[in-house]
Amino acid sequence: MTDIARTINTQDWELAKDIVSTLNAFMASKDLELQEGHFVRFQNHRTLTSVQQQYMSKALNLTRDVWEKMVNIQDRSVSMTHDGYLKLYQMSQPDLSQRFGAILLDEGQDVNPVIANLVQIQKITQVTVGDRHQQLYRFRGAVDALNSPSMRDAEKHFLTQSFRFGPAVAYVANVILSFKGETIPLQGLGQPTLVKRALPDDLPHRTYLHRTVSGVIENALRLVNQNHRMQWIGGIDSYSLRDLEDLFYFSRAMNDQVQQRKLLTDYADYDQYVAIAKATQDPEMLRSIKIIENYPDLPQRIEQLRGASVTSELDATVTLSTAHRAKGLEWDFVGLYDDFSADPLSPDIDAGKRDDELNLLYVGVTRAMKILAVNSLVIDILQRFKDNRSVIASIA
DSSP states (O other): OHHHHHHTTOOOHHHHHHHHHHHHHHHHSSOSSOOGGGOGGGTTOSSOOHHHHHHHHHHHHHHHHHHHHHHOTTOOSSOOOHHHHHHHHHHTOOOGGGTOSEEEESSGGGBOHHHHHHHHTOOSEEEEOOOGGGOOOGGGTOBOGGGSGGGTTOOOOOOOEESSSOHHHHHHHHHHHHTTTOOSOOEEOSSOOEEESSOOTTOSOEEEEESSHHHHHHHHHHHGGGTOOEEETTOGGGGOHHHHHHHHHHHTTOGGGOOOTHHHHHOSSHHHHHHHHHHHTOHHHHHHHHHHHHOTTHHHHHHHHHHHEESOGGGOSEEEEEHHHHTTOOEEEEEEOTTOOSOTTOTTSOHHHHHHHHHHHHHHHTTEEEEEEOOHHHHHHHHHHSOOHHHHHTOO
């Protein structure tokens, strides 16, 4: 962002941020020209005031200037990014038929629009593989290429059998997907899988999946006192422990210990941070506040976490991950942590958000090969699917 601010000669960081987000939205889109629809800040506004329209026009013009500098190989003031290379290639509308007879797009349910367009403009045979119920990154602008207009007349084949787990896990997965309107059942043809409320204590290794990064940290702080060796999927440094430590110092007015200075500029004080968290009901912020309240010695606890961290599952007694990062992975014994706070069946939730949350639960429950421990939200969904106490009682 500092490069952008320097290029347009401004210290207006809000404007610089809007230019960065607009540029990223354009580079991720299928569009060949930068336009108003890429201005993220006002995307949910039905109408704009004159002041907002003028601000958007200014930001768009500056974004176009930045893009021109990026693509100009003689101008080094703004670096070209990997997303920029890809965008330029898509804008060239390449014809791949000169070299290839077919193209396969994997993970088609969660693709960047620019990649989807790059594939769909080809005249060669197209094969798109994916599971629409595993679309997890819609919040990043990912689209489901399986449901694009170009696939409307495509020949469709369904792979509905899994050898990872048995019928019990398949049943839970099918209940979750039923609330999305899925009618084709998933079959669990693997070894019998147990579904429980909690994992047994005597397991050699277990995996916990979480909705939020702060949920991972909260659970890790609980587990570290049980002398577990913990593997963090993606590495411990990718779980924002330093950010949480900064927030701890911020809550104590020890601002000289805060490394992330943006925290100090975004919030007047910790009270304002708490007020905004409560007003927005942001799950990451709220759980971070809870951790700080529960652990007055948090910096020392974080040092404990680092000391208990291992890089290989071979050395771990516990693996920790968010459900997003767990996609494509599998473990013998999996437990869902109770930080899946959004109720996907609430009448107040919009359809897109509902599907996002159901997809995440579906991915989570289908990671288990031997024992799945479901959380309270999944139990509630099972009960609402079949308002019958025997369903719950059958879960040991």
